[in-house]
Amino acid sequence: MLPLTLTKASYRARTLIFFISSLSFSVNAQQATETDDLWNDDDWLEETPEVNSNAFRITGFGEILAGQRITESEFHSDTSAADIRLRLETKFDFNDVLFSVKSDSYYDHVLGDLRGDFRDLTASYSFNSFDLKAGRQILTWGTGDFLFLNDFFPKDWQSFFSGRDDEYLKAPSDSVKLSGYFSALNIDLVWVPEFDSDNYLTGDYYSFFNPQIGNIDAPKFLADAPNDDEIAVRIYKTLNSTELAAYFYDGFFKSPNAVDDDGELTFSRLRSVGFSARSPWQNGLVNIETSYLRSLDDSSGRNPLISNSQWRFLLGYERELFTRLTGSAQIYLERTLNYDNLIRFSAQPQFEPEENRTLTTVRLSWRNANEKLRFSLFTFYSPSDEDTYWRIQSSYRPNDRWLFTLGMNWFDGAAEDTFFGQLTDNKNAYLRLRLSF
Amino acid sequence: MQFISTVKKALALSTGIYLSSLALSPVYAQSDIDVRKIVKESELASYYAGDDGRSMARMVIVDANGNSQIRQFIILRKDIEDGKDQELMVFFSRPADVRDTVFRVVKHTQTDDDRWLYLPGLDLVKRISAGDKRTSFVGSHFFYEDVSGRNTELDDYELVEELESSYRIKGTPKDPATVEFDHYFVNIDKATKIPLEVDFYDSKDRLYRKVSAVKVEEIEGIPTVVHSRVEDVLNGGATEMQFRFVDYNLGLPNDIFSERSLRTPPRDWLRITN
Numbered sequence: 280m281l282p283l284t285l286t287k288a289s290y291r292a293r294t295l296i297f298f299i300s301s302l303s304f305s306v307n308a309q310q311a312t313e314t315d316d317l318w319n320d321d322d323w324l325e326e327t328p329e330v331n332s333n334a335f336r337i338t339g340f341g342e343i344l345a346g347q348r349i350t351e352s353e354f355h356s357d358t359s360a361a362d363i364r365l366r367l368e369t370k371f372d373f374n375d376v377l378f379s380v381k382s383d384s385y386y387d388h389v390l391g392d393l394r395g396d397f398r399d400l401t402a403s404y405s406f407n408s409f410d411l412k413a414g415r416q417i418l419t420w421g422t423g424d425f426l427f428l429n430d431f432f433p434k435d436w437q438s439f440f441s442g443r444d445d446e447y448l449k450a451p452s453d454s455v456k457l458s459g460y461f462s463a464l465n466i467d468l469v470w471v472p473e474f475d476s477d478n479y480l481t482g483d484y485y486s487f488f489n490p491q492i493g494n495i496d497a498p499k500f501l502a503d504a505p506n507d508d509e510i511a512v513r514i515y516k517t518l519n520s521t522e523l524a525a526y527f528y529d530g531f532f533k534s535p536n537a538v539d540d541d542g543e544l545t546f547s548r549l550r551s552v553g554f555s556a557r558s559p560w561q562n563g564l565v566n567i568e569t570s571y572l573r574s575l576d577d578s579s580g581r582n583p584l585i586s587n588s589q590w591r592f593l594l595g596y597e598r599e600l601f602t603r604l605t606g607s608a609q610i611y612l613e614r615t616l617n618y619d620n621l622i623r624f625s626a627q628p629q630f631e632p633e634e635n636r637t638l639t640t641v642r643l644s645w646r647n648a649n650e651k652l653r654f655s656l657f658t659f660y661s662p663s664d665e666d667t668y669w670r671i672q673s674s675y676r677p678n679d680r681w682l683f684t685l686g687m688n689w690f691d692g693a694a695e696d697t698f699f700g701q702l703t704d705n706k707n708a709y710l711r712l713r714l715s716f
Numbered sequence: 717m718q719f720i721s722t723v724k725k726a727l728a729l730s731t732g733i734y735l736s737s738l739a740l741s742p743v744y745a746q747s748d749i750d751v752r753k754i755v756k757e758s759e760l761a762s763y764y765a766g767d768d769g770r771s772m773a774r775m776v777i778v779d780a781n782g783n784s785q786i787r788q789f790i791i792l793r794k795d796i797e798d799g800k801d802q803e804l805m806v807f808f809s810r811p812a813d814v815r816d817t818v819f820r821v822v823k824h825t826q827t828d829d830d831r832w833l834y835l836p837g838l839d840l841v842k843r844i845s846a847g848d849k850r851t852s853f854v855g856s857h858f859f860y861e862d863v864s865g866r867n868t869e870l871d872d873y874e875l876v877e878e879l880e881s882s883y884r885i886k887g888t889p890k891d892p893a894t895v896e897f898d899h900y901f902v903n904i905d906k907a908t909k910i911p912l913e914v915d916f917y918d919s920k921d922r923l924y925r926k927v928s929a930v931k932v933e934e935i936e937g938i939p940t941v942v943h944s945r946v947e948d949v950l951n952g953g954a955t956e957m958q959f960r961f962v963d964y965n966l967g968l969p970n971d972i973f974s975e976r977s978l979r980t981p982p983r984d985w986l987r988i989t990n
Contacts (some may be wrong), residue, residue: 599847
């Protein structure tokens with residue numbers, strides 16, 4: 280993510296009012312649309328630029344997000360999120376190269392910044408059994424639901440916890456992806472020339488546990504990112520109905536996990552291998568995934584300033600419980616290796632993670648008969664850390680243009696130094712209004 | 717005369733046709749007509765035309781209040797074996813918020829289908845677990861089962877009447893607890909074997925849902941439904957679906973029905989021009 284600070288906006292209220300009135304105008308126009316127009320014979324191909332290279336069409340959405348803290352925070356105002364966003368997307372074909380652009384411009388009221396970012400700015404070319412995609416792109420793989428064992432592409436945790444759309448959990452990478460498809464195996468090779476970190480938690484939006492002071496804090500910091508590359512590989516194949524995949528990653532831990540010689544927070548080197556399988560089972564889907572993360576700068580676990588190696592394991596199951604109600608559950612284990620060394624050499628062993636961090640998740644998704652109304656509940660609960668995180672969301676899509684979303688992020692925990700427990704003061708509720716065009 | 721027949725699957729979806737097929741189980745017919753043969757022919761005509769097919773489809777969904785929505789997509793279909801398994805891919809282009817979403821189905825007649833959805837915003841290939849197939853297909857009045865075909869072994873069938881140009885057949889579910897209908901009547905055209913109308917009745921014997929072929933055209937010698945309609949009779953609202961650029965026997969290669977095409981749609985096979 281390379282947010283570009285353009286200017287401080289001083290007409291926030293006026294902009295907001297203008298935006299809302301534009302949206303209201305649009306909804307009236309929508310209601311006036313005659314059904315007959317939707318059968319217009321002329322625009323069948325125009326609407327499909329992927330099949331008609333002459334068509335140039337811009338789509339996107341405008342969106343307002345307003346989030347409010349439910350609990351008081353001594354570090355922040357009551358506003359947990361306030362975005363006004365414009366998304367513009369287009370694609371075009373030039374000499375068999377497909378260009379794709381997705382830009383986001385938004386005013387983030389919490390930071391007081393007008394920002395611009397590309398989520399997608401790529402050129403794609405296919406030849407024989409290969410697809411090549413280069414540029415800024417979103418990359419995802421693995422079988423977990425909001426749990427990532429082998430996906431070391433950047434995540435935007437700030438957006439995830441603040442009520443932005445789920446798609447913003449994934450931050451873009453500036454990368455080159457080469458995919459090869461063969462009868463024996465398929466392979467994805469991703470090269471990221473310069474390390475892209477997660478958009479990790481900082482004090483800008485959230486308060487969290489700061490081990491240096493042993494208390495909740497909201498420090499604003501920018502960790503020192505290495506100027507080095509990353510490589511990610513996936514080899515996969517579907518056998519009958521079972522999807523099998525093996526993974527490799529060579530790069531860095533994605534969120535700050537180390538302190539360098541100057542006392543700065545930074546990212547230490549990481550190499551990982553893993554495996555996953557997903558298959559239909561008992562009228563549902565079962566998935567299993569594992570990964571071994573080798574902390575290259577501290578493989579013995581003796582350096583207290585760098586994360587230890589880990590072994591991660593995930594088992595998940597999903598099925599439809601009743602008509603239009605789907606349930607899923609996951610069990611996740613994060614085992615810290617060389618744990619004895621971690622504790623022995625740590626200056627603050629009381630704040631170190633459990634040797635076996637366990638996490639369970641449950642998701643319930645419901646939609647009504649015409650799919651206009653949706654409800655989703657996602658809960659994380661960690662038996663080892665005794666903390667929990669609930670994501671509750673309901674959305675209403677009355678027509679093709681409007682989407683209204685109401686949701687809540689609820690954190691709780693027995694201790695202040697656990698992953699979700701530290702976020703207790705950041706509980707928030709939010710409302711999103713989106714107009715697609 | 718007694719006919720004991722079982723018909724395999726009415727797996728569905730030729731490039732254009734989305735009407736339930738039928739089959740029969742033990743049936744007491746009024747004449748010497750072989751109901752099983754009719755249904756078998758109807759199934760193949762509706763859902764297995766050619767070896768493969770491509771079509772652009774547009775749905776207009778109108779709710780009870782008259783508000784309309786649109787869905788537009790290209791379907792690629794390839795039969796693995798006539799009357800049996802099929803490969804399907806659906807590439808959405810409208811509306812804006814589902815644009816570039818791709819749906820992939822490997823239809824199995826002996827086990828649950830395999831289904832995947834590609835969500836471009838997250839670059840996520842989401843696998844979808846087996847579910848109730850009598851629920852809305854992308855928010856329309858069509859059910860997933862109207863699109864992919866109802867397994868004909870789930871119903872008993874009976875020839876009700878032979879009309880001048882069609883057969884009227886009654887379908888009754890073997891396990892009523894799994895479906896919302898009590899029974900239905902279907903009219904199958906004698907000449908083309910296309911199901912022209914399906915009327916669904918609830919347990920109070922009310923007609924509540926009507927699926928019809930509005931327009932049938934002969935394309936490349938194959939009778940093809942190019943306009944169909946589902947109506948919610950009790951609550952109001954209907955979805956119309958039209959097909960354009962229908963093409964059969966394109967020689968679609970097997971390997972385009974794959975995860976590759978979810979992330980990178982096979983543009984050569986999706987390039988449709990006038």
